[in-house]
Amino acid sequence: MRFLGYFRSSSAYRCRIAFNLKGLEYDFESVHLKSGQQKAPAYAAVNPQMLVPTLIADDGQELTQSLAIIEWLDETYADPPLLPADKDLRAQVRAFSQVIACEIHPLQNLRVLQYLRGELRLDEDAVSKWLARWLGEGLTACEDILNKRGEDSRFCFGDVPGLADICLVPQVFSAQRFGVDISGLKRINEINANCAALPAFSQAEPAKQPDFEA
Amino acid sequence: MRFLGYFRSSSAYRCRIAFNLKGLEYDFESVHLKSGQQKAPAYAAVNPQMLVPTLIADDGQELTQSLAIIEWLDETYADPPLLPADKDLRAQVRAFSQVIACEIHPLQNLRVLQYLRGELRLDEDAVSKWLARWLGEGLTACEDILNKRGEDSRFCFGDVPGLADICLVPQVFSAQRFGVDISGLKRINEINANCAALPAFSQAEPAKQPDFEA
Known part of the structure; x- marks a missing residue:
């Protein structure tokens, strides 16, 4: 998995905790928000919202929005669960x-x-x-x-x-x-x-x- | 089900569409946002965020936040699904x-x-x-x-x-x-x-x- 984020982004921070709780490895690529790297055409083509984070799964699919990413991680890598079964x-x-x-x-x-x-x-x-x-x-x-x-x-x-x-x-x-x-x-x-x-x-x-x- | 909302709230509007797509009936109670009814102690006790909507299910449980409400509706009343199976x-x-x-x-x-x-x-x-x-x-x-x-x-x-x-x-x-x-x-x-x-x-x-x- 490739994870495009930024150290200070709360949304990226949420995903990092989820990766760690699941014990998942990922390749990190920094998108420097303060210097506007999220607006570069190459990044905007992946994430039209021009926000971090973006997760690129092993099969190449691109996922955005931290809560959607975390629910996807939870549905893809079930253990340990991050949401209750009830x-x-x-x-x-x-x-x-x-x-x-x-x-x-x-x-x-x-x-x-x-x-x-x-x-x-x-x-x-x-x-x-x-x-x-x-x-x-x-x-x-x-x-x-x-x-x-x-x-x-x-x-x-x-x-x-x-x-x-x-x-x-x-x-x-x-x-x-x-x-x-x-x-x-x-x-x-x-x-x-x-x-x-x-x-x-x-x-x-x-x-x-x-x-x-x- | 009791649904506490307000005609103009986008979040309540989302829930109304979900109810209708599922064919679910509900008792509506208006929380008049412009006059600040959401800040009344009785409502704040139910919804500490003092925002609409709130859904009170038939068993008495209180649900808040429109996306969480809609996912709960989808998991409780499966047909027709509002989220893809994949x-x-x-x-x-x-x-x-x-x-x-x-x-x-x-x-x-x-x-x-x-x-x-x-x-x-x-x-x-x-x-x-x-x-x-x-x-x-x-x-x-x-x-x-x-x-x-x-x-x-x-x-x-x-x-x-x-x-x-x-x-x-x-x-x-x-x-x-x-x-x-x-x-x-x-x-x-x-x-x-x-x-x-x-x-x-x-x-x-x-x-x-x-x-x-x-």
Whole structure:
């Protein structure tokens, strides 16, 4: 498998955790987002959205969108499963993951931040408020969802890590990077620490990737 | 089933199409987003994200996030399927749907537009530019993805409607409502017209809902 990503992309980070949990090897190719490599014609031909990541499977098929990639990995390499076998619980895991992927992450994407700073000429204070609003509100909703379940499990849904944790950890990383205060989100911080103790998660961290830049 | 939604919400619109395609009946309860009913404690207790839709199944379980709801419907009421049986094609359908649900729709959500007009004090011209940028760029990527497949099918992926069409039609509706010019997106306009000819899609239109307001 060839994996086209970028060390700092949350979506690529999610896929890296999934590869690691499954024990899958892949050839990594960096697409340097800050210098706009995702807009190069060769990459746009593969991924018309000009976003990372893209997975090119061994049979040559091209897969995009991190959640779709991870569900495909789960359906192709079954062990260990990243989604619950029970359809009702699976819906809860997907919904939690989509709170992050559909409601939080899109508002802190590089292209959106570039628009805020560029076209809208927001200063750093206003950008920080934007980030604090959407990451703070979104992760608080995640905490509420976890508390509503009332489960005292090691991970979001039970005692084995899965798709929900795969989405949560990169989002917590982003919140920390952007200086959003989530210290009050007790359950999320516990789960994040439990994940960080696993090599599958820690080896996927941005700072440990070959294209990392400080 | 009880379905808590709002006539104009794209996410609720997606679910309505799915119900109709499956021939499922449901009791509808309107959550009036513009007057902030989604923030009422009774609703927030059910849906901590304070967004629509929420589906309450016959056994009382609460489901949120439209894509998770639709996959659950598909796994619970199998006929007709809304996702392909082939896992590779399923990944393509999910990815296309996520381009809309994770990259386009979040940037035109009511709460984001309220933030642009309120906290950022953007005038209508600047809001229109924001919408034109993200809806235009996003739907153009969708068009490119469809053209890249090179299929001359009635719907996004083949000759039966499914999850991709369920996501596409409400997004096209939003683009039209916001005055974003997508007249050049030939394939999308064709598919949208093919969908509109089906009662499952046309009966799900915002203007045909009991809580519709002009």
